[in-house]
Every structure is written in structure tokens, then in C-alpha cells.
Amino acid sequence: MNVATQKEASFMSFNRNIPGWERTVRAALGIGLLAVVWIVPLTGLVSWIVGLSGGAMIASAMMGFCPACAVAGRRLPGSP
Secondary structure (H helix, E strand, C coil): CCHHHHHHHHHHCCCCCCCHHHHHHHHHHHHHHHHHHHHCCCCHHHHHHHHHHHHHHHHHHHHCCCHHHHHCCCCCCCCC
């Protein structure tokens, strides 16, 4: 791998900043929010906000990375 590819690879990677227990909680809450969209008769913008919030929580739980936590400087203990 050449130098440019190494720099690009390090730029595209991220360090996990969410512990395992929080990933589980985020996934459960995300599934709950998506269930609310289908069960509760929400309409319009509220439905979109709740659905997208649930999807974002599930995505961050799957990746183990939260961009907002990274901006706040949150890191897992022992991470670089």
C-alpha cells in the first residue's frame, strides 16, 4: 500500500466510541422508535423525525460510533 492509500485509509476509518451496553440500549430504543412509527398513528413531519431518529440509533449501535459523541471528545477507555 502506498503512502496516499494509507492516508486515505486512516482518514476513512473511525474508532468506536460507544461501549457494548450502550450499543444494546441504542439498538433497543431504535427498534422501539421504529415500532412507534407503525403502531401509533403519527403523520407528517413527526412521523419522519421519529422514524429517522430510530434508524440513526440503530445505525450508530451497529457501527459502535456516534458522530455527536466524537465531536464531544468521548472515547472508550483504552482507545488511542
